[in-house]
Amino acid sequence: MKIRVISIPVQDQEKALQFYTEKLDFVKKVDVPLSESNRWLIVVSREEQEGVEILLEPAPNHFEPAKIYRKALFDAGIPWTQFHTDNVQLEYERLINLGVEFSVKPTEMGTVKIAVFDDTCGNNIQIVEML
Amino acid sequence: MTPYLIEITRIKDICYANKGQINTVIGTRHYIDNHFDKDLSLDFLSNVRFTSKFHLLRLFKKYYGQTLRQYLIDKRIEQSKILLVRGTSVTDTCFEIGFESPSSFSTLFKSRVGLTPTEFQKKSNFHKA
Numbered sequence: 001m002k003i004r005v006i007s008i009p010v011q012d013q014e015k016a017l018q019f020y021t022e023k024l025d026f027v028k029k030v031d032v033p034l035s036e037s038n039r040w041l042i043v044v045s046r047e048e049q050e051g052v053e054i055l056l057e058p059a060p061n062h063f064e065p066a067k068i069y070r071k072a073l074f075d076a077g078i079p080w081t082q083f084h085t086d087n088v089q090l091e092y093e094r095l096i097n098l099g100v101e102f103s104v105k106p107t108e109m110g111t112v113k114i115a116v117f118d119d120t121c122g123n124n125i126q127i128v129e130m131l
Numbered sequence: 132m133t134p135y136l137i138e139i140t141r142i143k144d145i146c147y148a149n150k151g152q153i154n155t156v157i158g159t160r161h162y163i164d165n166h167f168d169k170d171l172s173l174d175f176l177s178n179v180r181f182t183s184k185f186h187l188l189r190l191f192k193k194y195y196g197q198t199l200r201q202y203l204i205d206k207r208i209e210q211s212k213i214l215l216v217r218g219t220s221v222t223d224t225c226f227e228i229g230f231e232s233p234s235s236f237s238t239l240f241k242s243r244v245g246l247t248p249t250e251f252q253k254k255s256n257f258h259k260a
Contacts (some may be wrong), residue, residue, distance in 0.1 A: 054203025
C-alpha cells in the first residue's frame with residue numbers, strides 16, 4: 001500500500017484552486033468534472049510534481065456534524081495539514097506580501113520552525129522547516 | 132490567542148526548554164547534511180559536538196524522533212535519488228553518497244524506495260522523456 005493522495009476539504013473548489021496555485025504556487029495536475037459542480041481536483045507541489053498529491057475535495061457543507069467539526073478546528077487555530085518548506089521565514093514573507101493571513105508567525109519549536117496560515121477555504125495550514 | 136497558540140506555547144515550555152541540547156542536535160544534523168558522503172562514525176560525531184556518544188544518540192532520537200543512523204541513511208538515499216535522476220551510474224552514486232559496496236547500497240535502496248537503483252533510474256528517465 002502506498003500513500004499517494006491526501007484530501008483537504010475546501011468550501012469552494014474554484015476559490016481553493018486559485019489559492020493553492022496562485023498563492024502557494026502549487027500546480028494543477030488532474031481536473032475531472034464529477035456530478036453537478038464537483039470536480040476531482042488534484043494539485044501537487046511545483047518542486048515535487050511526482051510526490052504526494054492533494055485532492056481539493058468539496059467540504060461536506062450539507063452534513064452538519066462535519067461543518068461544526070471543521071469550524072471548531074478552524075476557530076481554535078488548529079491546522080490539520082502541514083507542508084514542508086526549506087525556509088519558513090522566507091515563505092512567510094512571500095505569502096504575507098501576497099495578502100495571506102497568518103495566525104501563528106514563524107516560531108521555533110525545538111528542532112523545527114513553524115507558522116500557520118488561513119487557506120481562505122476553511123482550513124488552517126501549517127508550514128514546517130526542520131532546523 | 133487561539134487554543135492552538137496556547138498549546139504550542141505550553142509544549143515549547145515543557146519539551147524545548149533546554150537550548151543547549153537543542154543546539155547540539157541541530158548542529159549534529161547540519162554536520163550530517165554537509166558530510167553525509169564521508170565515513171561518519173558515532174565516535175566522530177560525538178567528538179565534533181563535545182559530548183558522549185550515548186548521550187548524543189539519546190538526544191538525537193529524543194528531538195528528531197529517529198536514530199542518527201536512520202537519519203544518515205535517509206539523507207544518503209535522498210541524495211542518491213537526485214544523482215540517479217541526473218544520470219550518474221549506480222556505482223558512482225553509491226560511492227558519492229558514502230556507501231562502500233554497490234550491492235549493499237542496492238539492497239538498502241530497494242528496501243527504502245521499492246525499486247532497485249537501476250529500476251528507479253529507468254523509471255525517472257521514462258518520466259523525463
